[in-house]
Each structure stands twice: as C-alpha cells, then as structure tokens.
Amino acid sequence: MEANGGEIVRELKELKLQKAEIEQRISALEAKLHETTAAVERCDAVSNGCSVPTEIEHGLEHGMSPDQIYRYSRQLLLPSFGVEGQSNLLKSSVLVIGAGGLGSPALLYLAACGVGRLGIIDHDVVELNNMHRQVIHTEAFIGHPKVKSAATACRSINSTIKIDEYVEALRTSNALEILSQYDIIVDATDNPPSRYMISDCCVLLGKPLVSGAALGMEGQLTVYNHKGGPCYRCLFPTPPPTTACQRCSDSGVLGVVPGAIGCLQALETIKLASMVGEPLSERMLLFDALSARIRIVKIRGRSAQCTVCGDNSSFNKQQFKDFDYEEFTQFPLSADPLNLLPAESRISSKEFKEILQKKERHVLLDVRPSHHYKIVSLPDSLNIPLANLEARLNELTSALKEKEYGCVNTGSSTNASLYVVCRRGNDSQRAVQYLRDWGFSSAKDIIGGLEAWTADVNPNFPSY
Amino acid sequence: MQLTLEFGGGLELLCDSQKIHKVNVDLPNGEDDLTMKHLLTWVRTNLIKERPEMFIKGDTVRPGVLVLVNDCDWELSGQLETTIQEKDVIVFISTLHGG
Numbered sequence: 418m419e420a421n422g423g424e425i426v427r428e429l430k431e432l433k434l435q436k437a438e439i440e441q442r443i444s445a446l447e448a449k450l451h452e453t454t455a456a457v458e459r460c461d462a463v464s465n466g467c468s469v470p471t472e473i474e475h476g477l478e479h480g481m482s483p484d485q486i487y488r489y490s491r492q493l494l495l496p497s498f499g500v501e502g503q504s505n506l507l508k509s510s511v512l513v514i515g516a517g518g519l520g521s522p523a524l525l526y527l528a529a530c531g532v533g534r535l536g537i538i539d540h541d542v543v544e545l546n547n548m549h550r551q552v553i554h555t556e557a558f559i560g561h562p563k564v565k566s567a568a569t570a571c572r573s574i575n576s577t578i579k580i581d582e583y584v585e586a587l588r589t590s591n592a593l594e595i596l597s598q599y600d601i602i603v604d605a606t607d608n609p610p611s612r613y614m615i616s617d618c619c620v621l622l623g624k625p626l627v628s629g630a631a632l633g634m635e636g637q638l639t640v641y642n643h644k645g646g647p648c649y650r651c652l653f654p655t656p657p658p659t660t661a662c663q664r665c666s667d668s669g670v671l672g673v674v675p676g677a678i679g680c681l682q683a684l685e686t687i688k689l690a691s692m693v694g695e696p697l698s699e700r701m702l703l704f705d706a707l708s709a710r711i712r713i714v715k716i717r718g719r720s721a722q723c724t725v726c727g728d729n730s731s732f733n734k735q736q737f738k739d740f741d742y743e744e745f746t747q748f749p750l751s752a753d754p755l756n757l758l759p760a761e762s763r764i765s766s767k768e769f770k771e772i773l774q775k776k777e778r779h780v781l782l783d784v785r786p787s788h789h790y791k792i793v794s795l796p797d798s799l800n801i802p803l804a805n806l807e808a809r810l811n812e813l814t815s816a817l818k819e820k821e822y823g824c825v826n827t828g829s830s831t832n833a834s835l836y837v838v839c840r841r842g843n844d845s846q847r848a849v850q851y852l853r854d855w856g857f858s859s860a861k862d863i864i865g866g867l868e869a870w871t872a873d874v875n876p877n878f879p880s881y
Numbered sequence: 882m883q884l885t886l887e888f889g890g891g892l893e894l895l896c897d898s899q900k901i902h903k904v905n906v907d908l909p910n911g912e913d914d915l916t917m918k919h920l921l922t923w924v925r926t927n928l929i930k931e932r933p934e935m936f937i938k939g940d941t942v943r944p945g946v947l948v949l950v951n952d953c954d955w956e957l958s959g960q961l962e963t964t965i966q967e968k969d970v971i972v973f974i975s976t977l978h979g980g
C-alpha cells in the first residue's frame with residue numbers, strides 16, 4: 418500500500434513537470450506563430466503593391482509590434498517611461514546571478530516588463546525549504562535545476578523575450594565570458610566570495626552591478642560600478658570575519674524580506690536598462706522589516722586607493738582568473754565536514770540507535786541554540802547551547818549523576834556515557850573537545866548530527 | 882550630549898538585541914569636541930555586551946561594518962576624526978551577504 422502511494426506521488430510529480438514543460442512549449446510556439454503571421458501580413462502588404470512602408474502605416478517608428486504595444490501599454494502610458502524607456506528595455510540584456518530568494522522576484526519582474534534578453538545562472542536544485550521565499554519555483558520542480566524552473570516560469574509570463582539558461586556555478590573561469598554578454602548584472606547570490614568575484618568582474622568589464630542582500634528581517638540594496646560610483650571593494654576592502662557571515666540556511670530569513678529587496682533590484686535594473694530616473698549609486702537602501710523602516714544613506718564614492726577600481730590598480734583579467742575568492746574571504750563554498758576529534762571520540766547515528774535500543778545508561782546533550790531545539794529534538798535529550806556550555810556545566814554534571822544513581826544496578830562501576838549532538842555534526846565536535854578538556858572523558862559526538870539521524874536511522878525525523 | 886545610536890545587520894545581537902539606544906555621552910576630559918574615535922571607545926565600554934571583536938578591530942570598526950553619521954558614510958566626514966554634534970544619529974550596520 419505504502420509502496421503504491423509512493424509510486425503515485427512520483428508519477429504525479431513527473432506528470433506535473435511534463436505538463437509545465439508542455440505549457441511552456443505551447444506558449445513559445447504561440448508566440449512564434451504570432452510573429453510569423455505578423456511578418457506574413459507585412460509581406461502581403463508589400464507584394465500587393467502597397468507602397469506605404471509598414472512602419473508608417475502603423476505609425477510604429479519605434480519598431481514595437483502591435484502585440485508589444487498592447488502587452489507593455491501600461492508602461493508606455495507612463496510619461497516618465499514611455500516608448501523610449503520601453504524601447505531601451507527591449508534592447509537591453511540582463512544577467513541575474515542566483516535564482517533564489519532575491520533572484521525569484523527580480524526575474525519575474527524583469528521577464529514581465531520586457532527586458533530583451535535575460536540570462537539566469539545558478540547551479541542549485543529546487544528544494545522544499547526554498548519554496549517559502551523563492552517564489553518563482555513551483556512544487557513540480559523540486560529536485561530539478563533552479564535555472565530550468567525559473568526559465569519555465571519566465572517564459573510562461575513572457576514568451577516573447579529571449580532567455581539564456583546557465584545550469585552551472587559562476588567561477589573565475591567562466592565569469593568573464595558569461596558576464597561580458599550582458600549590459601547589466603544583478604547580484605542575487607548569498608555568500609561573500611561570490612559578491613567579491615562578481616564585483617571585480619563587473620569592474621574589469623565596465624558593467625553596472627545591481628547588488629541586493631537579505632538575512633533574517635533585514636535587507637540591503639545598492640548599485641555598484643555605475644558611472645564612476647564605488648565598487649564592492651571600495652566599500653569593503655577587507656572581507657569581514659567568517660563569523661560575521663551568516664547564511665539564510667543557518668540564521669533564517671522571512672520569505673518576503675528578500676522578496677522586497679529582489680523587487681527593488683528589478684526596479685533599479687529597469688531604471689538602468691531603460692535609462693530613466695536616478696540609479697541608487699553612491700547610496701544604499703537599508704530595509705528593516707520588523708520596525709517597518711527604510712533608510713537611504715549616502716555612501717562613499719569610488720576610492721582612488723581601491724585595489725580593483727582605484728587609480729593605481731593593475732588588476733587585470735588574468736589576475737581575476739587566478740584569484741582565489743574562497744581563500745580571500747575565508748569562506749569555503751563547498752565545506753568539507755569538520756574533523757576535530759579522533760575516531761574513538763565519535764560514534765555514528767546508527768551506533769547511537771543501538772545504544773538507545775540496548776538502553777545503555779547515557780546522557781544525550783544537544784548543543785544547538787534553543788530556538789532550533791524547539792523545532793525538533795530527539796527524546797530524552799538535554800539542551801545546552803554551545804554558547805552557554807561553559808556557564809551551565811553543572812547542569813550536565815547533575816544529569817550524568819542522576820543517570821548513575823538512578824540505575825538499579827548500583828554494583829556496576831560503569832559511568833553513564835555522554836553523547837553530544839547538533840544539527841550537522843560540527844558544533845557537537847567543538848563541544849566534545851571542550852568537554853574532554855574539562856574532564857568529561859566519556860564525551861563523544863554523533864557524526865553528522867541530526868541530519869545523519871534523519872538520513873541513516875529515521876527518515877521520518879524532521880529535517881530543516 | 883544626547884545621541885541616538887542604532888545597530889543593525891546583526892550587530893544588535895552584541896548589545897542585548899536592542900537596535901536603538903538613546904544615550905547621553907559626556908565630552909572627554911579637557912576636550913571641546915566629541916569625535917567618533919572617542920564614541921567608539923564609549924560604545925565598546927557601555928553598550929557592547931558580548932564578542933567585542935565582532936564590533937571593533939584595532940582602533941576602528943571591524944571589516945564589513947558601515948558607520949553612518951546622520952545617514953552619511955563616515956568616510957565622507959573624516960572617519961574616526963568625525964566630530965559629533967548634539968542630537969546626531971549614528972548607525973552601525975553590518976553588511977549582509979544572504980539571499
């Protein structure tokens with residue numbers, strides 16, 4: 418019965434995906450048909466001996482087709498945007514780096530408004546825990562590349578623009594080539610090495626960079642490298658310490674916060690592409706969702722001392738290709754699992770399951786922050802966050818004593834063992850190292866943390 | 882001197898998760914002006930409750946922190962030498978990288 422259910426779910430998923438792809442193909446073909454019909458009508462007009470040029474007949478000196486006029490009419494009606502703004506937009510090309518929380522709304526609006534060519538680059542696949550903020554993706558695409566999903570959504574909104582898909586990570590080896598094909602670059606990434614790399618690449622290629630960031634309840638937005646304005650390095654010549662670089666997957670983020678910043682990135686991009694308004698250059702927008710405040714501050718201009726865009730900079734394309742951004746920012750993009758402890762101080766999640774089954778005397782210490790512990794925890798565990806461990810060692814000591822005295826078999830000399838768990842198995846190693854230094858010699862960490870518990874022992878244990 | 886100090890981008894976590902602080906800072910002995918240099922020391926002593934290395938490095942703010950005096954980058958007003966006036970609003974904000 419259960420196996421049957423699984424099959425049905427799989428089949429449904431597969432069919433939904435096929436349906437989305439077919440719908441996308443239909444709208445693309447329909448758009449093509451429209452264009453062909455329009456072209457044929459124009460040819461007919463000419464071959465019928467009608468000597469009036471089509472553009473004049475329709476009054477379309479700007480080259481927009483009747484469908485385009487109708488589609489973009491609400492923008493054409495804007496005196497401050499109008500035909501000129503829309504024509505510029507249709508001729509422009511934009512690369513959005515990252516189809517996540519920022520890229521999702523940015524891409525939807527850029528596709529809808531009629532950017533002529535839209536590039537999307539991302540190496541990730543869609544996951545269920547992305548859906549609350551990465552609103553361009555649908556459930557049918559879970560497990561599939563974000564770029565495919567985003568491109569499908571963009572085409573279903575506007576089948577008349579050109580969309581380029583790059584299912585790959587942006588690296589120093591491909592960045593110059595890819596970025597050089599676009600007029601405007603949108604940084605919708607989520608980590609410091611990518612941000613430095615993209616900014617440096619934009620300086621080398623002379624491209625404006627619309628940069629957004631969001632975390633928790635706050636967002637930031639600015640335009641770099643635009644008409645003599647600063648680059649990312651002018652503002653942040655030295656990378657911040659790794660401990661100051663939180664990820665959404667660790668610290669959390671309210672979905673609508675990157676949503677708001679991503680929309681504003683689309684807006685700044687549209688302004689640049691259509692050449693209307695004042696770009697947010699040499700200014701930065703700071704968004705605090707919780708207190709409902711937006712402040713726009715004046716930031717420094719281009720720094721003459723900047724190592725990349727400064728007066729005496731000799732930074733060139735070869736140096737860019739050889740530059741190690743992960744090393745520079747001390748922020749590895751594909752983190753090898755931490756390995757602090759000798760093998761005898763560690764056990765696997767499967768071994769821990771056996772300990773539970775044998776009812777061996779032990780204390781399970783969970784060192785995650787308490788708001789993580791509230792989401793889900795293993796039964797019978799003691800929560801002391803790593804940050805408070807030093808101050809709360811006595812709680813651990815008494816928990817261990819309780820297990821010893823509480824045991825009927827008082828004749829045994831074996832002490833209760835101490836196992837330490839966290840989310841992924843890094844903090845638990847740090848905790849064990851610390852505890853062993855303080856004389857808790859039986860302390861062992863559970864390799865891979867609760868994620869390994871879900872993966873190897875109990876697939877129904879919630880992961881987050 | 883009455884000042885409003887604001888912390889953002891995660892820096893508020895260093896001062897009891899409170900973002901806005903209305904404070905009264907005295908002029909240093911024998912000085913006529915309050916500079917950002919003095920204010921940083923004052924903040925370090927009076928507001929930062931944990932991990933000061935996440936706020937200060939050497940005699941200035943750590944890399945990745947923007948300082949804004951009345952909504953203006955302190956780079957434009959003389960950084961540590963910026964003179965603070967009564968009722969000024971000073972914002973310390975950590976740059977975000979997430980998306």
Ligand SMILES: [Zn+2]
Pocket residue numbers: 647648649650651652719720723724725726727
């Ligand atoms: Zn620069």
